[in-house]
Amino acid sequence: MSVYEEYRKKLTTPEKAVSIVKSGDWVDYGSFTGQPVALDKALAQRKEELLDVKIRSVTAVKMHEVVKVDPEAKHFVYNNWHFSGLDRKLHDQGLCWHIPILYNELPSYYRRFLEVDVAMIPVTPMDEKGFFNFGPQVSHTRAICEKAKKIILEVNPKIPRCLGGREETIHISEVDYVVETEWDLPEVPPAPPSETDLKIANYILPELVDGSCIQLGIGGMPNALGGIIAQSDLKDLGVHTEMMTESFVDMVESGVVTGARKTLDRYKLTYTFCLGSKKAYDFLDNNPRCAAYPVDYCNNPGNIAKNDNAIAINNCVEVDLFGQVCSESSGTRNISGTGGQVDFNLGAYHSKGGKAFICLESTYKNREGKVFSRIKPILTPGAIVTTHRAMVNYIVTEYGMVNLKGKSTWERAEALISIAHPDFRDELVKEAEKLGIWRRSNKIAP
Structure with a gap:
């Protein structure tokens, strides 16, 4: 089977992809600019079917739909490795929990200690060899995918292809589902110096x-x-x-x-x-x-x-x-x-x-x-x-x-x-x- 045939076989809708999430699961949303949009929206729509789904992410620039639809944090529990201004406000409302880290150790936390039931990771379109690129957030993304029981990729043609280095890609053979979407990367313009x-x-x-x-x-x-x-x-x-x-x-x-x-x-x-x-x-x-x-x-x-x-x-x-x-x-x-x-x-x-x-x-x-x-x-x-x-x-x-x-x-x-x-x-x-x-x-x- 060619990589393109495998891609077509695994291609699905966001709604079908997130149907694999169960109550009590740990779901990883990636980090920084690489956090899902279509999958997040689809998962939020399943709110009434789910309880205590625990989300991990890093430095959200835009509020996740799973947080927005669940002001009592009964269905989705949002955890974050490093707060943005938005995460800070959510924390003040009891809607975001902080996880302390030494950043250089983070991949080892996944490989040694943490459970990941489902990883939802935005990526670039697949290349001719069957590889997707994680874009500008290599960080600990590969470690998440290695530990995940199921991997869903959210393909976005607007994500820049960021060359390695290492651990900047994932192959179609390693993933369970692929969804296609398109959205602009969140921007955080540099603060003007005082x-x-x-x-x-x-x-x-x-x-x-x-x-x-x-x-x-x-x-x-x-x-x-x-x-x-x-x-x-x-x-x-x-x-x-x-x-x-x-x-x-x-x-x-x-x-x-x-x-x-x-x-x-x-x-x-x-x-x-x-x-x-x-x-x-x-x-x-x-x-x-x-x-x-x-x-x-x-x-x-x-x-x-x-x-x-x-x-x-x-x-x-x-x-x-x-x-x-x-x-x-x-x-x-x-x-x-x-x-x-x-x-x-x-x-x-x-x-x-x-x-x-x-x-x-x-x-x-x-x-x-x-x-x-x-x-x-x-x-x-x-x-x-x-x-x-x-x-x-x-x-x-x-x-x-x-x-x-x-x-x-x-x-x-x-x-x-x-x-x-x-x-x-x-x-x-x-x-x-x-x-x-x-x-x-x-x-x-x-």
Whole structure:
């Protein structure tokens, strides 16, 4: 039987495909831009027939129909590995549950521990060899499919074909059902950088050298730095990142990124997923300069460290005077997830000449307009520690940059207070004294 005959045999409607889902099943929806639309809608229509169907996904940009039709979460239980803004709101309503992870370990969770009854995965159209491409979310998708008892593919011609790497495809012989649909990939345009973002970015830029290998996290500040790098005189930069962003496209087009000095995946832009704009998706489509890898390769700290001068740039919510970093919650309220911050912080530090930067604006305002410091004596009660104090390298605000490696508790307090907002420094000194981490000889520049 040819691959085309097998395709026609397995081709069906979304309604027939989802009929295999039973009450109590674990159903995986994939991740990021690769989450089903037609299959989700068809499954939602079966609400009254089903109870306690548990859904897993990552960072939903658009509300799933199974969540929309079931406000009591009686029929469908929605679980998520890393929250988007939408997931956060659903969590506040009791409609989304968070699953903590170290992102580089996620494929192993599936292969070692998790059950998957049905996987529903969007893919590109099949090629002449019978392979479908997962598009810009290789991540842990192959691991999901390996563990799934049944696999349904949602074929969408608008998904870019993202070259590997490895584990970026699945063969028609491995799947149970195929449905055809067409929809535009969700876009998350880069946040415009603020004045504060630009100040922070300009502290980091001098730390880069020709041949640095870059990872950028999500948000305005990494985007600001990416724009500055694209216009810089740096040469032969490499890319080994978790998330491919529009900033990297700009760096390639300006000529600063060549990958010529990379040790691992030389000349390639290495990444595991892309959640961005059409510009980024079009750049990735059939582009041999880019290599999509599973996250256990891309985020493996040992692999990150293989490239000299690895630079990791990520954000956080708050940091305390001991150097503990919270990047995923506001108190007990979950707002995102650990993601790859720990992976890249560790990997970049162990790279020859590597550096890991965690960035934050020095203050924030609550809903009433009151201003608070993001550098705190201790983390907000209930806040989740994302990056352990002993793992933290550089902390950067709009007031400066400090390296915490090798510093005692009193040295850390002095360093962190020096980059806090000036309005809060005296108060932080008093709190440091109460905590027993302030020496009389400590000095803070005005």
